[in-house]
Amino acid sequence: MRKKIKQIILMMLVGMMLTGSAVPVLAEDTAAADTAAEKETIPTVTLKKQKFTQKTSTAKKKSKDVEIGETIVKMPAKGMGYLKFTAPKKGTYKFTFSDLKKKKGIRGYINLQVPKTGKTTKLIKKKVNTWGGSTHELWIGIKDYKHKTYPKIYWPRAVRNAKVKLKKGQEIYVFFSFEAKDTLHLKIRKV
Secondary structure, three states, rough: HHHHHHHHHHHHHHHHHHHHHOOOHHHHHHHHHHHHHHHHHEEEEEOOOOOOOHHHHHHHHHHHEEEOOOEEEEEOOOOOOEEEEEOOOOOEEEEEEOOOOOOOOOOOEEEEEEEEOOOOOOOOOOOEEEOEEEOEEEEEEOOOOOOEEEOOOHEEEEEEEEEEOOOOOEEEEEEEEEEEOOOEEEEEOOO
């Protein structure tokens, strides 16, 4: 808040020096431009359509690489595809999935796969702790859906989080399976 007030005061002073009058509109334009610039700096990745697989080589062929930080993920027409993350250091990484864009209640799931210990040719689903318990699939939707017959972990939520322990250089494949083409927000950070 203080930073924003200082920016407005600074812009008004600059406006007064240049034109002889305060120019608060300039401050608003600058704040809007700053917000637009922040959005533009988030990289966007468009997934290549690919069905679920347990072969590392098949997942690797079309997967897109992502790094620590934020990424906008655009899913293809059938909503299926892979991302690959390689841990830069040993530790626990938190994956946050949110902000689906469709307004008609689209939903789907995400699972994390790692190469099987001792075999780099086969992928296995990683069981993760999330809201409602531990699971292999992170169900996500525009709004929260409640199912009478399913445990909470299977209720699609607007935001899903998962923590995974990885070794330095270890790869993890993120598989998306959604009803249709959509866009979501992915954030990866070391915790």
